[in-house]
Amino acid sequence: xxxxQSALDRLIALVPPPAEPVFGTGSWEELTADxxxxxxxxYMAFIERYGRCEFARWMAIYDPREPSKEGEWDLSVWGxxxxxxxxSPEDYPxxxxxxxxxFVAWGSTIDGExxxxxxxxxxxxxPVLVLYxxxxxxxxxxxxxxxxxxxxxxxxxxNGRGVDxxxxxxxxxxxx
Numbered sequence: 724x725x726x727x728q729s730a731l732d733r734l735i736a737l738v739p740p741p742a743e744p745v746f747g748t749g750s751w752e753e754l755t756a757d758x759x760x761x762x763x764x765x766y767m768a769f770i771e772r773y774g775r776c777e778f779a780r781w782m783a784i785y786d787p788r789e790p791s792k793e794g795e796w797d798l799s800v801w802g803x804x805x806x807x808x809x810x811s812p813e814d815y816p817x818x819x820x821x822x823x824x825x826f827v828a829w830g831s832t833i834d835g836e837x838x839x840x841x842x843x844x845x846x847x848x849x850p851v852l853v854l855y856x857x858x859x860x861x862x863x864x865x866x867x868x869x870x871x872x873x874x875x876x877x878x879x880x881x882n883g884r885g886v887d888x889x890x891x892x893x894x895x896x897x898x899x
Contacts, residue, residue: 730869731768738876741897744774747788754788760820762787763846765867766829776897779876782838784830817841817854826852829868840868 755761775786808815818825820842828839840849841863850863851871864871 730867730873731765731772734769734869734873734876735772737873738779738894740773741776743897744772744776745786745897746770746774747786749788751788758821760827760842761846763840763849763867765847765869769869769872774897778830778872780894782830782832785828787829817852826854838868838871 751762751767769784770786770788773784775789776784778784804815804817805819808817808819818841820827824841824843826839827842828837830838832838835855837854839852839854840846841852842849847867848865850865851868852862852864866874
């Protein structure tokens with residue numbers, strides 16, 4: 724069993740997947756062919772179990788296999804960042820997908836944080852970044868998305884911040 728699978732198993736024990744997950748309509752192969760982005764195996768395994776979801780009552784996790792209403796894939800979710808960088812590149816240096824090494828988002832919180840990867844190297848090596856309202860808040864964190872979520876949901880790390888669920892059990896709901 725790989726470390727990523729072990730992390731997914733521990734995550735499932737901590738935060739069970741939705742009873743009826745909601746999945747994107749495209750395939751991983753179609754997404755890769757159209758965008759040129761091959762996603763990390765642990766992320767695809769997570770999505771295959773959880774689908775797009777509201778994770779631990781606080782974070783939305785995306786299934787990128789759902790194209791926008793215009794039929795386009797938007798893996799960065801941050802066109803606004805590109806606009807700001809065009810005006811002030813010294814303040815906004817982060818590359819955004821589809822630029823080489825660009826940021827690809829996989830989730831966001833109700834507090835304005837966006838979680839994703841810096842797409843440098845092989846997908847299994849991509850570091851996790853956390854952006855808060857257009858600024859880098861945390862990263863790079865060199866672990867898989869599943870390991871990152873496991874640590875975050877366990878409340879064990881990331882600037883002393885984890886999920887504060889006010890004593891309620893952690894849950895994951897399908898996000899339609």
